[in-house]
Amino acid sequence: MIGKLDLYRIFHTVSRNKSFSKAAQDLYMTQSAVSQSISKLERDLEIQLFYRTSKGVVLTNEGQILNEHVSNALGMIHVAEDKILEFKTYKKGKLRIAVGDTISRYFLLPFLEDFHTAYPGIKLNIINGTTTEICEFVKSGRADIGVCNLPIQDDQLQVIPCKEIQDIFVCGEKYKKITEKPISLEYLMRMPLIFLEKKSNSRMYVENFLNERGFQVSPVFELGSHDLVLDFTKSNLGISSVTKEFSKEYLEKGFIYEVKLEEEIPKRNIGIIYLRDMQISHAAKKFVDSIK
Numbered sequence: 001m002i003g004k005l006d007l008y009r010i011f012h013t014v015s016r017n018k019s020f021s022k023a024a025q026d027l028y029m030t031q032s033a034v035s036q037s038i039s040k041l042e043r044d045l046e047i048q049l050f051y052r053t054s055k056g057v058v059l060t061n062e063g064q065i066l067n068e069h070v071s072n073a074l075g076m077i078h079v080a081e082d083k084i085l086e087f088k089t090y091k092k093g094k095l096r097i098a099v100g101d102t103i104s105r106y107f108l109l110p111f112l113e114d115f116h117t118a119y120p121g122i123k124l125n126i127i128n129g130t131t132t133e134i135c136e137f138v139k140s141g142r143a144d145i146g147v148c149n150l151p152i153q154d155d156q157l158q159v160i161p162c163k164e165i166q167d168i169f170v171c172g173e174k175y176k177k178i179t180e181k182p183i184s185l186e187y188l189m190r191m192p193l194i195f196l197e198k199k200s201n202s203r204m205y206v207e208n209f210l211n212e213r214g215f216q217v218s219p220v221f222e223l224g225s226h227d228l229v230l231d232f233t234k235s236n237l238g239i240s241s242v243t244k245e246f247s248k249e250y251l252e253k254g255f256i257y258e259v260k261l262e263e264e265i266p267k268r269n270i271g272i273i274y275l276r277d278m279q280i281s282h283a284a285k286k287f288v289d290s291i292k
Helices: 004-017 020-027 031-045 061-088 101-118 131-139 173-179 185-189 201-211 226-234 248-252 282-291
Strands: 050-053 056-059 093-099 122-128 145-149 157-165 167-171 193-196 221-223 239-243 257-259 268-275
Touching: 004 020, 004 031, 004 061, 020 031, 056 061, 093 101, 093 131, 093 282, 101 122, 101 145, 101 226, 101 282, 131 145, 131 157, 131 268, 145 201, 145 282, 167 173, 167 201, 167 226, 173 257, 193 201, 193 226, 201 239, 221 226, 226 239, 226 248, 268 282
Parallel strands: 093 122, 093 145, 193 221, 193 239
Antiparallel strands: 050 056, 145 268, 157 268, 167 239, 167 257
16 A cells, blocks of 8 residues: 555655656656556545646646645655665764773774774764773663673673683782792782772682682782783782783783783683664674674
8 A cells, every 4th residue: 555655755756747657657657556646645635736737737836835845855854864874884873882991902992993994984982981881881872882801791781702811910020030930829819919990890800710719809009900000010019910912012021921820810701792682783783793
């Protein structure tokens, strides 16, 4: 059944062509179907829209008024369709990504650069936060996706692991001697320890590993960023828990040294999160696919 919007489209095409036969060609319809559609619209509106002549059709006064409004309305619809197409083809849009400083700098930045180069019309809005805050940003709708440390247990969130990482302990020149052979966790706990602050997911993961083996963590320093932890370690202020993949520059330049443990901390992942029951935008899906 032809809907009212379709009738207006047919009406507008007849008005533009001033002919049922030409309109039929444009619409890939029969002339009879076009004529029946106009007749139905006239019955529904209870007005005559066209004068039929031997040379074609001419709008009545009422038809001219209707055509002005229909033309404007269809124009707005076409604009909306064009904008939707731009979003689908990544020519325009906005992508809100919640991510922490460390992951942004050491993992996500190359992906952001590549995505921006490929789709410059997509505006990237980066929202900074801890893993806990990132989860809340996504669940509250403030961010489309989040990139953060795993594990995360939340039934509202879809979690996609995308990079494996290793937690290690490191030291500066002052403590370099303890790197000669693996040390026990008991020995480690007697050292001055530097950790990220308690709300950090990385801190909680390592601390849980130690707690499960009967050790309670009492750091001499609790810091707000991974880079600060590295700088404090370089300055010989203690033995630090860091992410190996995010500490490569300091390790390769000899600013810090890895402290081997007799029992290695299990690897974990960085992951992408988004709302489980909500379809993400075309831009968000494209970005997620580029990381996976």
